[in-house]
Amino acid sequence: MTTSRGIAGAAALVLALGLGACGADDEPEVAEPTGSTVTVTETVTEEPTESESPTEDETTEESTTDATETVTATTQEPGTAEPTETGEDGDLPAYGTEPVEETGSGDPDALPTTVRFGEHDGYDRVVFDFEGSGVPGYRAEYVDEAVQDGSGLVVEVDGDAILRVRMDGVRYPEQGETYDGGPGVYDPGASEVVEQVRLEGTFEGVALAFIGIDDEERGFRVFTLTDPVRLVVDVATE
Helix, strand or coil: CCCHHHHHHHHHHHHHHHHCCCCCHHHCCCCCCCCEEEEEECCCCCCCCCCCCCCCCCCHHHHHCCCCCCCCCCCCCCCCCCCCCCCCCCCCCEECCCEECCCCCCCCCCEEEEEEEEEEECCEEEEEECCCCCEEEEEEEEEEEEEEECCEECCCCCCCCCEEEEEEEEEECCCCCCCEEEEEEEEECCCCEEEEECCCCCCCCEEEEEEEECHHHCCCCEEECCCCCCCEEEEECC
């Protein structure tokens, strides 16, 4: 009888140690979405056409990843972030800290996909990739908080200053559509001033991105490229 109780006690000790090893300190880390492959597996609410006016209920129910689709992600290596057709710096917009905006092509065919980074002499570069032929409009400005569209929730973004980039005229993913990236938090790995980018899901034809910047508000410039469609944000490091 004594031997049986000893064996039972040892088994209980082993079980307790096993449960302790699975505590909060050893929870698996969530893989970063940078360069991931996303597949939409459920029906996504379609945007109304020009001939249709959504009701108030339909408008409040429109969202992307949070409510109407399920995604699966597989981490891959991120690509480079250097556009090949920017020309000389003199051809690009000037740096500044005031809000900037530009109207898009008017064709809501751009699907936000990946976020990429590049570290260059005098600036850090963030590139938002799109699928489709439509060129999105944009408005970029510094904000005090990162606030989601629709829900109004404040979300966390690493950095002392937050640059919000609003991308207009973008579309929802189609059912069963596979693409790289998707909404999520992207970390550049090696960067001088850009600490993190958070890409939100599309809401009523608009996608928001928040760029966390180290130390203080810095000059930035924004421009778009085509073939393929990209939106580029350069943040000055000097």
